[in-house]
Amino acid sequence: MKNWLSPKSMTGIALIAIALIVLPHVVGMGGQAWVRILNFAILYVFLALGLNIVVGFAGLLDLGYIAFYAVGAYTWALLASPHFGLHFPVWAILPIGALMACVFGVLLGSPTLKLRGDYLAIVTLGFGEIIRIFLNNLNSPVNITNGPQGITLIDPVKVGDFSFAGTSQIFGMTMTGPQKYYYLLVALALLVIIINVRLQHSRIGRAWQAIREDEIAAKAVGINTRNIKLLAFAMGASFGGIAGGIFSAMQGFVSPESFSLIESIMVLAMVVLGGMGHIPGVILGAVLLTFLPEVLRYAVTPVQMALFGKILVDPESLRMLVFGLALVLVMRFKPAGLWPSPERSRELSEKPVEVVK
Amino acid sequence: MDIFLQQIINGLVQGSIYALVALGYTMVYGIMGLINFAHGEVVMIGALISITVTSTLAAAGMPLGLAGLFGLVAAMLTCMALGWSLERIAYRPLRGSPRLTPLITAIGMSIVLQNLAMIFWGRNYMTFPPLLPKVNFEFAGTHFTLVQVVIVLLSAALMAGLVFLVYRTKLGMAMRATAQNPAVASLMGVNINRVIASAFVIGSALAAVAGVMVGSYYEIAHYQMGFMLGLKAFTAAVLGGIGNLAGAMAGGILLGIIEALGAGYIGDFTGGFLGSHYQDIFAFVVLIVVLMFKPSGLFGEKTGDRA
Amino acid sequence: MSDILLQANAVAKHFGGVKALRDVSLSIRRGEVYGLIGPNGAGKTTFFNCMTGLYIPDGGGFTFDGVALQADAPHRAAELGIARTFQNIRLFGNMTALENVMVGRHVRTKAGVFGAMFLNRATRDEEAAIRQRAVELLHYVDIADRADDLAKNLSYGDQRRLEIARALATEPKLLCLDEPAAGMNATETEELRVLIEGIRKDGTTVLLIEHDVKLVMGLCDRVAVLDYGALVIEDVPAVVQKDPRVIEAYLGA
Numbered sequence: 001m002k003n004w005l006s007p008k009s010m011t012g013i014a015l016i017a018i019a020l021i022v023l024p025h026v027v028g029m030g031g032q033a034w035v036r037i038l039n040f041a042i043l044y045v046f047l048a049l050g051l052n053i054v055v056g057f058a059g060l061l062d063l064g065y066i067a068f069y070a071v072g073a074y075t076w077a078l079l080a081s082p083h084f085g086l087h088f089p090v091w092a093i094l095p096i097g098a099l100m101a102c103v104f105g106v107l108l109g110s111p112t113l114k115l116r117g118d119y120l121a122i123v124t125l126g127f128g129e130i131i132r133i134f135l136n137n138l139n140s141p142v143n144i145t146n147g148p149q150g151i152t153l154i155d156p157v158k159v160g161d162f163s164f165a166g167t168s169q170i171f172g173m174t175m176t177g178p179q180k181y182y183y184l185l186v187a188l189a190l191l192v193i194i195i196n197v198r199l200q201h202s203r204i205g206r207a208w209q210a211i212r213e214d215e216i217a218a219k220a221v222g223i224n225t226r227n228i229k230l231l232a233f234a235m236g237a238s239f240g241g242i243a244g245g246i247f248s249a250m251q252g253f254v255s256p257e258s259f260s261l262i263e264s265i266m267v268l269a270m271v272v273l274g275g276m277g278h279i280p281g282v283i284l285g286a287v288l289l290t291f292l293p294e295v296l297r298y299a300v301t302p303v304q305m306a307l308f309g310k311i312l313v314d315p316e317s318l319r320m321l322v323f324g325l326a327l328v329l330v331m332r333f334k335p336a337g338l339w340p341s342p343e344r345s346r347e348l349s350e351k352p353v354e355v356v357k
Numbered sequence: 358m359d360i361f362l363q364q365i366i367n368g369l370v371q372g373s374i375y376a377l378v379a380l381g382y383t384m385v386y387g388i389m390g391l392i393n394f395a396h397g398e399v400v401m402i403g404a405l406i407s408i409t410v411t412s413t414l415a416a417a418g419m420p421l422g423l424a425g426l427f428g429l430v431a432a433m434l435t436c437m438a439l440g441w442s443l444e445r446i447a448y449r450p451l452r453g454s455p456r457l458t459p460l461i462t463a464i465g466m467s468i469v470l471q472n473l474a475m476i477f478w479g480r481n482y483m484t485f486p487p488l489l490p491k492v493n494f495e496f497a498g499t500h501f502t503l504v505q506v507v508i509v510l511l512s513a514a515l516m517a518g519l520v521f522l523v524y525r526t527k528l529g530m531a532m533r534a535t536a537q538n539p540a541v542a543s544l545m546g547v548n549i550n551r552v553i554a555s556a557f558v559i560g561s562a563l564a565a566v567a568g569v570m571v572g573s574y575y576e577i578a579h580y581q582m583g584f585m586l587g588l589k590a591f592t593a594a595v596l597g598g599i600g601n602l603a604g605a606m607a608g609g610i611l612l613g614i615i616e617a618l619g620a621g622y623i624g625d626f627t628g629g630f631l632g633s634h635y636q637d638i639f640a641f642v643v644l645i646v647v648l649m650f651k652p653s654g655l656f657g658e659k660t661g662d663r664a
Numbered sequence: 665m666s667d668i669l670l671q672a673n674a675v676a677k678h679f680g681g682v683k684a685l686r687d688v689s690l691s692i693r694r695g696e697v698y699g700l701i702g703p704n705g706a707g708k709t710t711f712f713n714c715m716t717g718l719y720i721p722d723g724g725g726f727t728f729d730g731v732a733l734q735a736d737a738p739h740r741a742a743e744l745g746i747a748r749t750f751q752n753i754r755l756f757g758n759m760t761a762l763e764n765v766m767v768g769r770h771v772r773t774k775a776g777v778f779g780a781m782f783l784n785r786a787t788r789d790e791e792a793a794i795r796q797r798a799v800e801l802l803h804y805v806d807i808a809d810r811a812d813d814l815a816k817n818l819s820y821g822d823q824r825r826l827e828i829a830r831a832l833a834t835e836p837k838l839l840c841l842d843e844p845a846a847g848m849n850a851t852e853t854e855e856l857r858v859l860i861e862g863i864r865k866d867g868t869t870v871l872l873i874e875h876d877v878k879l880v881m882g883l884c885d886r887v888a889v890l891d892y893g894a895l896v897i898e899d900v901p902a903v904v905q906k907d908p909r910v911i912e913a914y915l916g917a
Contacts (some may be wrong), residue, residue: 061457111649117456118392119648122595125588126641133638195781202780202787203773203794206759210767213756220716220750222742222771222834231777261588272461312374313476321472326445327465335454 024182027339035178039250041290042185044245048270048286049056049196049279050239055268058232060113061121063264064128066236070135070259071104072097074145076253081286083146090157094245102234104131109233113226128264135256150255155288157184157249165252183252188246189290191237196279199235208232216217217302273330277338285341359498364617370505370574372613373512378590379597379605380519381560385535387600389452389558394463395443399436399561403568404485404578407432410476411486425488432565440561444554449621450637474580482579485572508570515563516606523602528555536600576624585637588631592640596647598657607656615643669729669838669869670715670746676723677710677893684710686894687724692838697860697870699884699901701877703913707893708873709751712842716748717741729837742771747836749827751843751873757816761807761826764815765798768833801829805859822854828859832868839863840871845879857883867908877914882904889913 027034046222047069048148054062075097079088088096112123139147156165156177162188164180199205219225266289274285281329296319304311307335366445378400385393411428415421447466451459492503523529533553534542543549571586572578589612597608619639674687684707692698700708713719715726717738726733734740747768756764773794777785803806805825810818815826824844831839841860844852853876860883864870872882880887881901887897891913898905904910 007542055457061460106466112645115648115652118386118390118599119595119652119654121392122592124647126592126644129588130638130641133635137634149727198775199780199784203770203775204777204780206763206767207770209759209763210756210770213758214737214754216718217750217754217756218767219718219738220742220748220754221768221830222739223767226740235777252546269456269461269464272457276455276457314480318473319473320468321476324465324468326474328462328469331454331458332447332450335451335458 003338017023020186024179028176030088032178035176035182037290037294039178039185041287042182042189043247044270044286044290045189045283046192046243046246047272048282049192050236050243051267052236052271052277052279052282053196053199053208053239054232054236055271057200057212058229059117060229060232061117061124061269062233062236063121063125063261064108064131065124065236065267066241066261066264067082067108067128067131067264068101068105068240069244070131070249071101071237071258073248073254073258074151074240074244074250075100075241076245077151077154078144080249082153083151087155090159090249094242097245098238098241101237101244105233105237106230109230113229113233122343125261125264128259128261130263132256132259132261135259145256148256150253150257152253154252154254155254157181157246164249181246185246185318189241193279193283200279208245210267216289225241225347231310269327270281271351273327273337275340278337278339278341281337281339281341285337288338289346292326293319296322360619360621362497363499365614366499366501366505368617369610370508370613371488372593372610373381373509374567374574374586374609375590376431376606376609376612377512377515377563377570378586379514379594379609380602381564382502382591383594383597383599383602383605384532384556384560384585385553386594387554387602388532389448389539390456390521391448392463392591393443393560394460394587395447395466395470397583397590398467398474399439399443399564399583400568400571400586401474401578401580401583402470403432403565404438404572404582405411405474405483405568405580406435406579407569408483408485408572409478411488411511415486421486425486427571428488429569430564432569433562434446435453436561436565436568437558440557440564441554444557449550449553469661471580471584473603477607478580478590482581482624485578487576488510488569488573508574511566511570513529517564518560519563519604519646522559528552528580532556570638589640592644595654596644598654602655604654608654611655612640612643615639666730669909670871672711672715672724673727674709674724675714675721675723675726676709677714677719677835679705681906684893685714685721688890688893688895690888690895690898692869692871693886694869695864695867696885697864697872697883699880699887700871700873700890701875701880701887702890702896706890706913708890709842712748712873713889715741716746716840725903739771742834742836744838745835746840747831747834747838748840749824749831749842749844751846752829753820753823753824755815755827755830757822758814760812761802761815761818761822762795762798762811763800764826765829766794766831768801768830769794769797771834792841798829801833804832804862806855821855822902824848824856825859828863832863836868836902838869838871840873842873842912844872845874845876851869853879 138145270285275281300315407428408430414424593608595611597604620636670692677685889896
């Protein structure tokens with residue numbers, strides 16, 4: 001048990017808190033675009049932690065996780081936009097979105113969770129694609145999702161009369177929309193982190209870990225592996241649903257394009273690259289992989305100009321190229337991720353290199 | 358009935374291509390348990406290389422058929438080298454690491470290859486030169502082209518060749534032994550590294566052929582063409598039972614036919630509610646349904662839990 | 665309450681053409697240590713796996729404590745009170761020894777996701793009780809000093825003990841040990857004998873699959889012998905030892 005009240009950890013917590021509070025203002029000096037990117041980083045932390053429950057804790061490879069994000073996002077979009085003329089309040093939509101995502105999680109999980117690892121992976125991948133294709137095409141004969149055009153003019157998060165969109169004055173300070181969302185997201189992310197830590201060290205968390213380690217032994221000690229796996233799926237999905245709702249409100253716009261397979265893969269890459277099953281590692285992975293492509297976006301052109309005096313290579317492909325290489329290199333030199341849990345890194349250093357598998 | 362037959366034929370053509378690509382996935386998976394996500398990109402590289410080589414040679418005055426043959430060979434050689442390098446540089450150093458590590462590497466390689474292709478060949482669709490004369494056949498009320506006939510026959514020949522290789526040669530025996538138990542196989546003197554490298558090289562050669570086929574069938578190629586194709590082919594491999602050669606072939610052809618029939622009939626099935634743009638969901642719906650009843654795929658061996 | 669804890673009725677299991685179990689019927693009484701022996705491949709572990717729900721028998725079934733055991737539901741078997749260890753030790757390797765035993769408490773506790781999230785009073789109390797019981801069990805099998813080590817880093821003998829502690833954590837009525845003495849030296853085997861004696865004394869019925877005939881004969885109240893998947897004899901050790909069929913089964917015809 002950690003001693004939260006020791007002077008040393010109190011100082012640490014205070015420093016982190018101050019850093020989190022001033023961050024959007026520092027980043028905001030480089031333009032509000034960077035605050036938005038920061039917000040996306042937190043949103044991805046949220047998603048990565050949700051997926052970490054499924055992949056990291058329970059060891060179930062899910063390649064269609066973004067589908068739950070999509071379900072949450074569209075739930076919000078449909079319940080709070082002129083599309084159907086509905087404008088539900090936030091305290092109603094978020095739980096509905098989480099519940100919807102959870103239902104989809106159970107729907108997908110219950111028939112498929114008996115499948116072995118890689119079979120499950122491809123089934124979840126297929127599920128993610130099915131959801132996206134439906135979102136893309138459910139504009140006729142009845143217009144539900146408005147098809148590829150997506151849904152616009154989605155309500156922002158509003159608490160009473162206070163809206164998180166647009167600039168406003170708070171305690172005499174000018175705060176932009178993205179900055180306000182930042183604080184909301186940080187608060188939610190902290191909550192999610194606490195829930196994750198608690199889950200990991202709970203009876204359910206141990207059962208997940210047991211299933212990951214040895215499913216047969218887990219059954220033999222009386223764990224109903226099917227239900228416990230389903231629980232992991234449902235929990236992960238609910239987190240995805242909530243993140244999707246916030247995304248929808250923050251952007252004011254959703255379209256199926258945001259929920260392609262590459263997004264699922266991205267979130268999985270965050271989990272694995274950071275350090276599967278290790279909460280601080282997963283957070284690191286999410287933040288890094290959100291910022292890296294953005295930093296590259298800004299860096300690639302000036303660097304080319306400085307080196308060659310002209311733009312030789314399309315900056316968009318170059319930055320993705322560097323991104324892909326970064327994934328490969330990290331896996332090559334840190335196979336357990338950048339910040340693995342202490343046990344996992346020990347496991348790797350102890351195990352003699354096997355020939356195959 | 359004519360539509361039905363027509364769609365079966367179209368599905369058979371598309372399915373032959375899936376099957377060739379699926380074989381690459383299944384060989385690598387069977388031997389080392391890795392989903393080589395970058396395999397679809399190898400198909401794409403194959404298609405693009407063959408375009409470049411064929412059009413360059415044709416522009417220099419070579420007859421188109423011969424130029425196409427050179428293009429095909431060049432694509433195969435390039436892809437074989439690519440497959441070999443992928444294994445050597447990206448995957449081999451990761452043996453013995455956690456299960457998801459090589460998967461992320463594969464995804465990384467897929468991104469790298471796609472963007473390299475975009476840098477070399479640009480973002481635009483490229484027209485595939487017509488390698489074969491446009492000959493149309495008519496049979497029992499259905500229409501098909503020479504390209505379609507060649508695709509099906511060539512795929513069948515290649516698959517037969519692969520089966521011969523795996524079941525009748527020493528390398529094939531080594532591959533099967535490694536798939537069963539790599540540790541024991543290596544004790545018996547099998548050079549595991551060579552076996553794995555061969556699986557990658559052979560799979561990539563088939564992928565290159567598939568790339569050229571897709572290109573000449575649809576007459577276009579594009580740096581993103583490999584992704585969905587790879588995904589479908591992998592689905593086909595799982596459908597048939599991954600790690601199983603016959604399964605990959607049957608799964609590929611089955612998937613092609615199901616897609617074609619689905620696209621042709623979905624409107625009728627749903628009373629016009631769902632249109633043919635739902636074609637892509639068939640692959641996945643069928644996959645999910647099959648796996649619910651046959652958790653190891655259609656031809657997969659049942660792996661019992663051992664206590 | 666019946667004197668019989670577990671009744672096997674004509675249990676049959678075959679793999680392809682191989683008949684691993686041929687209509688095996690036997691009964692285990694409450695409070696005894698029951699030995700199941702036989703040459704390699706006689707079907708002992710198959711019998712175990714059928715009983716604990718890992719295999720679905722092709723014929724026959726089990727009655728445990730008056731309830732018919734459901735095939736293919738290992739977690740149900742544990743719930744009803746059958747705990748087991750594995751011939752080739754199956755621990756949760758990357759969890760600590762203590763956590764392994766704590767997982768064993770899963771089936772007798774009930775905190776769910778919401779309990780974990782809100783960490784209410786009942787959840788905290790239960791968690792403390794789980795931990796305390798797990799520590800007690802580690803003391804019971806005498807490896808408390810290794811509580812915080814990862815299970816895979818324990819010595820072979822300690823891993824066997826940990827597996828027993830984990831099984832005991834499920835509060836079994838019947839504890840099934842699959843070759844617990846395999847690979848142990850004479851001292852370790854003797855310590856194991858003492859441990860099993862203790863478990864019986866504390867009221868748990870024990871089913872013991874073992875190769876070490878000396879251990880079985882010295883420890884068991886009754887012994888059953890399997891050969892080629894069929895039951896040869898079920899009786900007290902003194903009778904079993906002298907039975908010519910048993911001697912033949914072991915020495916070969």
